[in-house]
Structure formats: C-alpha cells, structure tokens
Amino acid sequence: MKTLAYSISQAILLLMLSNITVSAQDQQPRAVRTEPPARRTKIPDGVRAELDLPYADTDNPRQQLDLFLPQSPKSDKLLPVIVFIHGGAWRMGDRRSGWGMIAPPVQRGDYAGVSVGYRLSGEAIWPAQIHDCKAAIRWVKGNARKYHLDPDRIGVIGTSAGGHLVAMLGTSGEVKSLDGKLGHFLTENARIACVVDEFGPTDLLAMGGSHVNPDSPESILIGGAVQERKEAAQNASPISFVAADNPPFLLLHGTNDPAVPFDQSERLFAALKKAGVNATFVPVVGAGHGNFASPEVPERVQLFFDRYLRGADVAISSEPIKPPAPRKLP
Numbered sequence: 243m244k245t246l247a248y249s250i251s252q253a254i255l256l257l258m259l260s261n262i263t264v265s266a267q268d269q270q271p272r273a274v275r276t277e278p279p280a281r282r283t284k285i286p287d288g289v290r291a292e293l294d295l296p297y298a299d300t301d302n303p304r305q306q307l308d309l310f311l312p313q314s315p316k317s318d319k320l321l322p323v324i325v326f327i328h329g330g331a332w333r334m335g336d337r338r339s340g341w342g343m344i345a346p347p348v349q350r351g352d353y354a355g356v357s358v359g360y361r362l363s364g365e366a367i368w369p370a371q372i373h374d375c376k377a378a379i380r381w382v383k384g385n386a387r388k389y390h391l392d393p394d395r396i397g398v399i400g401t402s403a404g405g406h407l408v409a410m411l412g413t414s415g416e417v418k419s420l421d422g423k424l425g426h427f428l429t430e431n432a433r434i435a436c437v438v439d440e441f442g443p444t445d446l447l448a449m450g451g452s453h454v455n456p457d458s459p460e461s462i463l464i465g466g467a468v469q470e471r472k473e474a475a476q477n478a479s480p481i482s483f484v485a486a487d488n489p490p491f492l493l494l495h496g497t498n499d500p501a502v503p504f505d506q507s508e509r510l511f512a513a514l515k516k517a518g519v520n521a522t523f524v525p526v527v528g529a530g531h532g533n534f535a536s537p538e539v540p541e542r543v544q545l546f547f548d549r550y551l552r553g554a555d556v557a558i559s560s561e562p563i564k565p566p567a568p569r570k571l572p
C-alpha cells in the first residue's frame with residue numbers, strides 16, 4: 243500500500259511539473275505563463291478598484307496587483323494601506339483570494355487595500371517571490387501621491403505561503419540582497435509598518451516530516467531538497483533575518499495545523515521577542531490550516547492594523563482564541 247501511495251503521489255507530481263522546462267542558463271524551472279483565474283468576486287459597494295496593475299515593469303500577469311480605494315474616505319488624510327499576499331504553497335493560488343479580507347476596511351473608508359500576485363515556484367525559484375513582493379511594496383510607495391496613500395503606513399497580511407512572504411517582508415526590510423531590481427521605483431525602500439502572519443512557514447530547516455522531501459513545496463521553492471540546500475533554505479526563512487528594528491508582528495496559528503507545524507510560529511515569536519521586537523502570538527485552539535471559524539480572528543487583526551496604521555489606542559490580546567460555542571437547538 244505504501245508503494246502504491248508513493249507511486250500515485252509521484253504521478254501527480256510529474257503531472258504538475260509536465261509543462262516545466264529548465265533553462266540551461268540559470269537552471270531554474272520555467273512554466274508557461276497563465277492568467278490568474280477569472281474573477282469570481284464582484285467589486286464590493288463603496289469601493290473603487292483598479293485591477294491588473296503591473297508593478298515590475300513586465301507583462302507577466304503574475305507580477306500584477308489589484309488596488310482598492312474607498313469611494314468615500316472618512317477623512318482627507320493620506321490613507322494607510324493593507325497589503326494582502328496569497329497562499330497556495332508558493333505554487334498555486336492568486337491575488338483574487340485576498341479581496342474578501344481587505345474589502346471591509348476599505349468599505350469603511352479607513353484604508354486602501356492592495357492584493358499582490360507573484361511568480362509561483364513552477365515559474366521561478368526563490369528569491370523570485372520576495373523580489374516580486376518587495377517590488378509591489380515599492381510600487382505602492384512610488385504611487386502614493388497619485389492615489390493619496392501614506393507610504394509610511396503600509397501593513398501586510400498573508401496566509402500560509404503568503405504568511406511566509408509577509409514575515410519575510412517584515413524581517414528582511416534591511417536585507418539588500420533580497421530586494422531585487424524590479425520595477426520603476428528602485429529608489430524607494432520596501433520596509434513596511436507592521437505584519438500579520440497567519441500560519442506561515444518561518445524556519446524551513448526545522449519543519450521536518452514530509453517537508454524535507456524533494457517534492458515538498460519548500461524544496462520546490464528553493465530548487466532542491468531542503469536538507470541538501472541548507473544555505474538556500476536559510477535564505478528563504480524569515481527567522482534568519484530577525485533583528486531589533488523589525489516592525490510589530492501579529493502571528494496567528496491553529497494548534498492542530500496539519501500542513502505547517504504549529505511550532506513554526508512559536509519559533510518566530512520566540513526569536514522576535516528575544517530581539518526586542520513588538521510581537522503578539524495568538525494560538526487558535528483546535529484549528530487546522532486556516533479556515534478559522536471564530537470571529538475573534540478578524541477582530542484582532544483589525545485591532546492590530548488600527549493600532550499600528552491608524553494610531554488607535556487599543557490593546558491586542560494574546561489570549562488563545564477558542565472555537566465558538568456550538569449553537570443550541572431550539
């Protein structure tokens with residue numbers, strides 16, 4: 243049975259990789275570019291959207307972002323910005339999945355929102371993904387005057403692989419080797435004001451289990467088995483770049499996550515606190531890999547952004563979030 247299961251998994255992997263070719267020049271996988279999936283979500287009421295904006299000076303549809311602005315801002319001050327980066331094991335997913343998360347604060351007139359796409363690991367290996375994300379942040383700053391945005395108040399949020407990428411934005415703001423040279427706004431920096439990392443990998447060498455296999459998402463991301471490419475794995479781990487000047491972090495992770503070990507967030511939290519970074523860690527009791535049922539999760543996320551992007555005098559609780567009580571039958 244084990245042999246059969248392994249053969250099936252290998253067949254699936256080969257099917258996924260069947261369209262990938264390897265460049266003799268850089269030995270990085272290249273895949274046929276495809277447009278993100280058709281839009282499934284309409285633009286919410288009260289929101290003005292500018293979609294498919296290229297941020298890297300290319301025609302690659304993966305290197306585009308969607309910008310959301312309130313039709314009726316609450317004030318004439320520059321708008322703080324919430325940037326969403328999607329998950330999908332770095333090899334699937336698209337920026338449309340972020341609309342539902344960033345639309346509510348934009349609708350209220352308090353924020354602008356941005357949802358970012360990036361090259362997946364089937365097209366380019368690490369550090370292409372962080373180069374894209376940093377280019378997107380620089381684009382936001384470079385266009386701040388045009389869209390009435392505050393370049394000094396940009397917060398980022400991501401889930402799973404997106405959580406990894408936003409954590410990397412937070413810890414590597416001063417790491418020039420990870421900046422890349424994409425887009426028109428190279429004189430801008432890619433530093434951000436705060437980070438919400440939801441169940442993202444943080445220390446690739448410590449994930450263990452199937453994550454060390456050559457066909458794991460982490461190994462595909464860095465172009466080889468994690469334990470055989472330790473330097474690349476460290477370079478792709480947010481924990482490697484923790485420093486005292488990192489921005490505030492909020493980490494949320496389900497205690498029963500079957501995909502990204504719970505201790506990945508524990509490790510990053512401990513490293514951030516040791517460095518003196520303002521960090522809050524909230525375990526979501528009994529939850530798996532996302533799909534948190536409790537309304538407390540988005541409530542704490544919003545409080546976090548209100549505190550660090552709008553200066554609200556609010557506290558962010560680190561108490562574990564428990565599952566909502568089951569409804570009583572009438």
